[in-house]
Amino acid sequence: MDLRSVAVLTALSIAALWTGRAIAQQGAAPRSGKAVYDAHCVECHGETGKGDGSAAGILVPRPRDFTLGRYKLRSTETGSAPSDDDILQSVRQGLYGTSMPAWDRVLSNEEIQAVAVYVKSLSPIFSTNPPKPIAAGPSVPSSPDSIDRGKTVYERLQCAKCHGSDGRGAGAVTNEFKDDWNQPLHAADLTEPWTFHGGATARDVYLRFRAGMSGTPMPSFDGSASDTEMWDLANYVVSLGRKPVWSMTADEVSQLYARQDAEARANPVKRGAHLVSALGCVLCHSSYDEQKRIRPGTQLAGGLVIRIEPFGEFVTGNLTSDKETGLGNWSDDEIKRVITKGILRNGTRLLPYPMDWASFSTMKPEDIDAIVKYLRTVPPVSNRIPPPKWKPLPAHLWGKFKMLILGQDPPMAFFPTPAAQGGR
């Protein structure tokens, strides 16, 4: 499993713990669109569809706000609504490379149809600007000639400004963008087609740059090249795709890793930011409100209350660079000792739950260095965290016995952060 899947699973299991709601059941009687939505979509897309569900704060990119009617994946002209098929396809196959799951194996066809109708009812765009399908000409079969022509179109339309001359950022003006919701966004790495949200066939790629991706800086190139040139361009982009790791030979894999290692060494802070996000540190080390959303400005400032039966109640620490209440005065080694050995600054040992320091300890030393380097750059947020409340010794010993001898995981529950708290 890659890091992103781990982070998504952590997010989903935390969401399930919050609500005590079980994962979908198959073969149940068809439900109304709203019932399907309330059971499966609210945690991310929010009760009123504003993209502010309980898991939203920790997801990058953020879940779509359906009320604005801005859709990334359209086969329709800019400014018009997506078609029914566009929405159905997003729901069926999910958005690759994001936390938006594929629902075709979880929901019946009727339920998918019903929830799509419900999602459409959340925005007026479907009546004010109904879908205007793009009239695509016949596709051009891929060939070395078509790919060569496509390369010149890529240069002429200046895709390289954002995607780089090699499709992975070389010489790009910038690769750090914000979407309309002020969330950070990267221009897709065109050599990793499995991360394209809307799929990686020539037709998918053609539609993305022909229609643009609403809500993001990825523009529409309508009218800037002939239809045949656009198909050539799509063939060129498809040709940039490198082999995914799972179909590489051992030699190819080691070359790729050597290159990625060199890049990580060249920019440890960026690597650290990626690891901190992928390993779900923000998920636990932030404060939550009563609606179980991360309180604005508290990312990595700690405060989530975690009750672990029968051990007691633990509040996650402030990982920002604040000198009084965060890690500002901790040495690098002190931080590394917590992450890899579970030993706090005052010598207390952490339980192996919920922070999985045992598995963090298997990370490469460069990666652990990178995490520390990145944490040093997180702007200080003053948030004093109360000390843990350990239960009395017998309960504690019984808990250890169950965990270590009987091999049972202690039950965990998460609680929002009380508005004011004082302590360590």
Ligand code: HEC
């Ligand atoms: C685990 C979180 C999560 C759950 C659960 C979830 N979504 Fe999403 N969804 C997302 C994210 C994140 C995006 C935006 C991805 C992006 O911007 O690239 C998204 C985007 C979408 C889009 C927009 C596609 C576009 O063209 O912009 C649709 C439609 C959608 N979701 C429908 C649903 C429906 C229906 C359900 C419930 C059956 C659901 N989602 C459940 C996270 C989720």
Ligand code: HEC
């Ligand atoms: C102004 C910057 C910019 C320019 C110019 C630009 N792109 Fe993009 N592109 C982006 C961003 C940002 C994304 C990521 C959007 C997202 O993840 O939601 C993206 C995403 C993509 C994707 C992935 C689609 C998917 O399904 O996720 C493809 C393919 C793509 N661009 C191709 C192109 C091509 C071809 C051109 C030139 C014709 C081009 N882009 C020009 C910024 C740009």
Ligand code: HEC
């Ligand atoms: C599943 C929840 C969870 C995740 C994920 C998690 N932590 Fe923790 N972390 C905790 C808890 C709980 C504590 C201990 C609180 C206590 O008992 O003092 C803790 C303590 C720490 C401490 C000690 C600081 C202090 O004041 O307690 C550091 C440093 C730390 N974690 C770093 C990280 C880093 C870096 C990551 C990501 C690589 C991470 N954590 C991921 C839950 C988590």
